[in-house]
Amino acid sequence: MVSLEVEKRCGCFTRARLEESLRFDTKEQALKKAKEMLMIMNNDFCGKHKFKIVEENDTVKIVEDEENN
Numbered sequence: 001m002v003s004l005e006v007e008k009r010c011g012c013f014t015r016a017r018l019e020e021s022l023r024f025d026t027k028e029q030a031l032k033k034a035k036e037m038l039m040i041m042n043n044d045f046c047g048k049h050k051f052k053i054v055e056e057n058d059t060v061k062i063v064e065d066e067e068n069n
């Protein structure tokens, strides 16, 4: 199982009603969903935050992209 987690959720995340933790059978599925969520988070959120995808062993995380903020 691969989990998809979102760190550093701001108010926009709660308002968008995205799920903060999901599980998938494969990393490909997790990455596909992460990319969909990333698009929403980077395009529809308040614009004060930029996010990026980080892959770890059995976890795909969406974290705030500090360098581009």
Ligand SMILES: [Zn+2]
Residues within 6 Å of the ligand: 010, 011, 012, 013, 045, 046, 047, 048, 049
């Ligand atoms: Zn925000």
